Amino acid sequence: MTVTIDSDGSGEHANTPGGSASVSPVDAGAPGDLRTSRAKLVVRRFARNRNALIGLVVIVLLYAAAFLSPLFAPWSYTELDYDNFLVSPSGSHWFGTSKVGEDMFALVMRGLQKSLTIGLLVGLISTSLSAIVGATAGYFGGWVDRAMMWLVDLLLVLPSFLILAILSPAFKGKTWLIFVLLLGLFSWMITARIVRGMTFTLREREYVKAARFMGQAPWRIIVKHIVPNMASLLIIDATVNVGAAVIAETGLSYFGFGVQPPDVSLGTLIASGTESAQTFPWLFLFPSMFLVVFVLAVNVVGDGLRDAIDPNSAGGRRKDRRKARKEYQDAKDKARANAPALAGKEAS
Amino acid sequence: MTAAQTMFDEQAPSENGPVLRVSDLTVSFPSESGRVQAVRGLNYEVSAGEVLGIVGESGSGKSVSSLAVMGLLPQQARISGSIKFRDRELLGLSDDQLSKIRGKRISMVFQDPLSALTPVYTVGDQIAEALRAHGHSMSKQQAHNRAVELLDLVGIPNAANRAKAFPHEFSGGMRQRAVIAIAIANDPDLIIADEPTTALDVTVQAQVLEVLKTAQEVTGAGIVIITHDLGVVAGFADRLMVMYAGKAVETGQVDEIYAHPRMPYTLGLLGSIPRLDAEERQPLVPIEGQPPSLVDLPPGCPFAPRCPMVVDACREAEPPLSDVDGSEQHRAACIRANELIAEDPDAAEVFEVEAVEEAAIAKVPREQRPIVLSVNELVKHFPLTKGAVFKRRVGTVHAVDGVSFDIRAGETLGLVGESGCGKTTTLMEILGLDTLMGGDIAILGNLTTSLTKQSRREIRRDMQVVFQDPMASLDPRMPIGDVLAEPMQVHGYSKQKIASRIPELLDLVGLRAEHAERYPAEFSGGQRQRIGIARALALEPKLIVLDEPVSALDVSIQAGVINLLDELKAKLELAYLFVAHDLSVVRHIADRVAVMYLGKIVEIGEVDGVFGDAKHPYTQALLSAIPIPDPVAERSRERIILTGDLPSPANPPRGCRFHTRCFTFAALPEDKRQRCLDEEPVLAAHGDDQQAACHFPRARAVL
Numbered sequence A: 001m002t003v004t005i006d007s008d009g010s011g012e013h014a015n016t017p018g019g020s021a022s023v024s025p026v027d028a029g030a031p032g033d034l035r036t037s038r039a040k041l042v043v044r045r046f047a048r049n050r051n052a053l054i055g056l057v058v059i060v061l062l063y064a065a066a067f068l069s070p071l072f073a074p075w076s077y078t079e080l081d082y083d084n085f086l087v088s089p090s091g092s093h094w095f096g097t098s099k100v101g102e103d104m105f106a107l108v109m110r111g112l113q114k115s116l117t118i119g120l121l122v123g124l125i126s127t128s129l130s131a132i133v134g135a136t137a138g139y140f141g142g143w144v145d146r147a148m149m150w151l152v153d154l155l156l157v158l159p160s161f162l163i164l165a166i167l168s169p170a171f172k173g174k175t176w177l178i179f180v181l182l183l184g185l186f187s188w189m190i191t192a193r194i195v196r197g198m199t200f201t202l203r204e205r206e207y208v209k210a211a212r213f214m215g216q217a218p219w220r221i222i223v224k225h226i227v228p229n230m231a232s233l234l235i236i237d238a239t240v241n242v243g244a245a246v247i248a249e250t251g252l253s254y255f256g257f258g259v260q261p262p263d264v265s266l267g268t269l270i271a272s273g274t275e276s277a278q279t280f281p282w283l284f285l286f287p288s289m290f291l292v293v294f295v296l297a298v299n300v301v302g303d304g305l306r307d308a309i310d311p312n313s314a315g316g317r318r319k320d321r322r323k324a325r326k327e328y329q330d331a332k333d334k335a336r337a338n339a340p341a342l343a344g345k346e347a348s
Numbered sequence B: 001m002t003a004a005q006t007m008f009d010e011q012a013p014s015e016n017g018p019v020l021r022v023s024d025l026t027v028s029f030p031s032e033s034g035r036v037q038a039v040r041g042l043n044y045e046v047s048a049g050e051v052l053g054i055v056g057e058s059g060s061g062k063s064v065s066s067l068a069v070m071g072l073l074p075q076q077a078r079i080s081g082s083i084k085f086r087d088r089e090l091l092g093l094s095d096d097q098l099s100k101i102r103g104k105r106i107s108m109v110f111q112d113p114l115s116a117l118t119p120v121y122t123v124g125d126q127i128a129e130a131l132r133a134h135g136h137s138m139s140k141q142q143a144h145n146r147a148v149e150l151l152d153l154v155g156i157p158n159a160a161n162r163a164k165a166f167p168h169e170f171s172g173g174m175r176q177r178a179v180i181a182i183a184i185a186n187d188p189d190l191i192i193a194d195e196p197t198t199a200l201d202v203t204v205q206a207q208v209l210e211v212l213k214t215a216q217e218v219t220g221a222g223i224v225i226i227t228h229d230l231g232v233v234a235g236f237a238d239r240l241m242v243m244y245a246g247k248a249v250e251t252g253q254v255d256e257i258y259a260h261p262r263m264p265y266t267l268g269l270l271g272s273i274p275r276l277d278a279e280e281r282q283p284l285v286p287i288e289g290q291p292p293s294l295v296d297l298p299p300g301c302p303f304a305p306r307c308p309m310v311v312d313a314c315r316e317a318e319p320p321l322s323d324v325d326g327s328e329q330h331r332a333a334c335i336r337a338n339e340l341i342a343e344d345p346d347a348a349e350v351f352e353v354e355a356v357e358e359a360a361i362a363k364v365p366r367e368q369r370p371i372v373l374s375v376n377e378l379v380k381h382f383p384l385t386k387g388a389v390f391k392r393r394v395g396t397v398h399a400v401d402g403v404s405f406d407i408r409a410g411e412t413l414g415l416v417g418e419s420g421c422g423k424t425t426t427l428m429e430i431l432g433l434d435t436l437m438g439g440d441i442a443i444l445g446n447l448t449t450s451l452t453k454q455s456r457r458e459i460r461r462d463m464q465v466v467f468q469d470p471m472a473s474l475d476p477r478m479p480i481g482d483v484l485a486e487p488m489q490v491h492g493y494s495k496q497k498i499a500s501r502i503p504e505l506l507d508l509v510g511l512r513a514e515h516a517e518r519y520p521a522e523f524s525g526g527q528r529q530r531i532g533i534a535r536a537l538a539l540e541p542k543l544i545v546l547d548e549p550v551s552a553l554d555v556s557i558q559a560g561v562i563n564l565l566d567e568l569k570a571k572l573e574l575a576y577l578f579v580a581h582d583l584s585v586v587r588h589i590a591d592r593v594a595v596m597y598l599g600k601i602v603e604i605g606e607v608d609g610v611f612g613d614a615k616h617p618y619t620q621a622l623l624s625a626i627p628i629p630d631p632v633a634e635r636s637r638e639r640i641i642l643t644g645d646l647p648s649p650a651n652p653p654r655g656c657r658f659h660t661r662c663f664t665f666a667a668l669p670e671d672k673r674q675r676c677l678d679e680e681p682v683l684a685a686h687g688d689d690q691q692a693a694c695h696f697p698r699a700r701a702v703l
């Protein structure tokens, strides 16, 4: 739905030269108040979206629970309760215990600490990388494009898990944040290809040309005009990446990389709880539940952000959202099919 | 026309009386905000051999009413009233029964010919199919032969061969002709043409109108032609119906309506068209505002919010169509029609527009004004490549091939020509400030090839651009304030300066300061173009390059934008390079004009000279193709119809590039023709400020 502003009154100005006296600087008064820039408008529109705000609050609460609960919870995640193996949730073990007597609540909170950061950071890093690389390649074209796409294809062909495994001894004992960085580094390529393709079309748009002809610097054109016009795609990509990273991290733990025991993450908890999901459901249910809540909250915030950036969205239309997701999935499938020599990657 | 006579029957004598009689037609659609009353009680009739023009702004219900006649409205449309075709009621017929009539006795020509043709069949097959589908007992071969005859009739050269081509191999004009061929294949009694020429170049538009006339002559059908351009129907239609908000607001003989419009809306529409035959500059009449929403129309005259003559009584009840000027033919729906009859004022008076004063700089003789832009022998070729993986170069597109002109301070140069002649390429070369393939460009005295960082920045500040499509030229994700701020940020204006300049700019182009917080999608086309202009003005440039700035706008909106450009030019002493394909707009706004054909300028000079006494045959043809909104003048004009389409710039004709379509050339004796074939003509002076590139220039009256 677009609203059209009626232009009554505009005729007076148009037809009386000289009559349209310019606003004097005095009248303009406090200049800052006259214009709301895009950033402010986006924040305002976001703040008006109740669901998105709730999502944001949920993420903050999750963080607070993860980091503050150890202060008052009865058990710490390293303590073992030798009297209680595999007990179901109770007054002293809120989420039950594991087979060696660890308190599940403490474990889940500890896992949450790691996984929240892993998810959010990986999502941010990988989507920013795809936006930067894809838009730069697409905007400049020529050798810049060829060099960057060569890199993308190379990374796509190399089995990333293998590389991580090979690299892991080098990072042993270092902070697990390095691992977050690496995970981000290996998950941006497909989206970068999509972004590059979209940039090819966007850079021919007249508003991009207009910016070029007024002398705007290329990187500013990318930041101001190209990336915002792909915001829907990038935000969906980031939200998908957040969930994927939490799960992917489990796989890496097998290589002795990532979060290592006795430390835990939601991913490792879910992985180890899966086997006994039928018999001792609490081992699986609680970590999964937190993952789901986290991913949902991220999605809702993402939708809110999309609506805030996209002036045409009335907000909260489920059909649009589903459509945007589907488009994203289709684009991704297509990019994957077009990327050369991916067979190796799919096999791994 | 001998072929045609054997193909079409004489009109059966028993069948006189109107072919189509529409009475009390209403159409409504469901929408989120309520029912859209797209057509609200429409009455009209068309007789055999008669042409009815339906005119109105976008959204006035022109298309919906004719789709109703064809039975092509979507399911959810609610239709009532009566549509009688040869005394048979069409409303309520099943789709099966309707499709027997459709395509055989009533046919339709749409704006976009491509959607009317199936891409996978040859054009010949599609015409043959249309013939056989409607029960002509014809062999395949007969149908095919007839298809070729029909293509020949609509002026497709080499029809036998072209019948084997696919639609995408045809140019826009040829496609539209093929659609007309299909439309007349079954000798229909009624042809409905919805904006048949809107997507076409003026020269092609003239050809297609000519073909429609032929089609009407051979079939004797009644024609309903729908358009928003009053010029198009002036010479073509017999009667006119002006629609506003789903209703007819004025009907009558064309001559009467054009000479004495009796409804302020019609008056405004007529006043909004720039005229090719205007002797002196008259201000155009913009009709401010938009047509009303068709959901929950308030009582009273629907035009009241935009009407300059509105009085309180107008808002009480909707005025019915009633006879004016004592003629039953001429009817208008306005309670103040009598005052218009008594005074017969012109549109500018009623709408209170004033002429723009000339700028001080325009009084300085041209030679004494500084040159702001000079283009010298500019060349731009594009490689033509084939193949997806390994690109082979198979040719060269000569998009711009030696173009020279200059623009002085405070002056407007109009650059005109058919689409594909290299206008936009020329602009892009000027704006790019890159290395050139050939020739040179100097902007404000700086050669673009030897720019320092400093002078490049200055040029980026002093030269600005306005694009054709007002939607595409504004970033949809940016509020207007940011759009206007961008050039100023680039050029280092302070925050305070920017903040105070934005409302100033909005005011300058007739928008309000609080619009700065809205996004482009919230504005109408005309308003968006105003924003584009405001952005171009932000840095107080000296030269503005405009690429078809009004061609995407409705006529009444276009008038407002043209007036604005006129006024800004006088006030800010700007120079414009104004690209357009509409010569009437150029005549209105430009001081000088350059006519381009296939990458070259064929005629250049002062507007009055070039338009009043064109020397080049191509200029003459362009001028003659522009319709004049005056039925009397239009009917007495002798139209030069160019044959064929623009040749491919990849393979321009040798010698004079225009010889393949030149009527002067065609009339020349054999021995003289050789010169046109061998020798490329160069621009030669004719008079003070007029040059034309033709070996055999001759005067010819075209207006």
Ligand SMILES: Nc1ncnc2c1ncn2[C@@H]1O[C@H](COP(=O)(O)OP(=O)(O)OP(=O)(O)O)[C@@H](O)[C@H]1O
Binding pocket: B029, B030, B031, B036, B038, B056, B057, B058, B059, B060, B061, B062, B063, B064, B065, B074, B228, B294
């Ligand atoms: N299928 C539809 N569903 C809902 N509303 C429709 C539909 N088709 C047309 N309308 C509405 O009906 C009104 C008249 O539309 P119509 O297409 O007849 O205008 P028009 O005069 O032909 O305009 P244009 O010059 O743009 O072709 C508009 O308000 C339009 O939005």
Ligand code: SF4
Binding pocket: B263, B264, B265, B301, B302, B303, B304, B305, B307, B308, B309, B310, B311, B314, B319, B333, B334, B335, B336, B337
């Ligand atoms: S009825 Fe009134 S508002 Fe309507 S056109 Fe006539 S004068 Fe204008």
Ligand code: SF4
Binding pocket: B616, B617, B618, B656, B657, B658, B659, B662, B663, B664, B665, B676, B681, B693, B694, B695, B696, B697
């Ligand atoms: S030079 Fe010859 S072909 Fe060219 S425009 Fe003149 S008369 Fe026509």
Ligand SMILES: [Mg+2]
Binding pocket: B062, B063, B194, B195
């Ligand atoms: Mg229409």
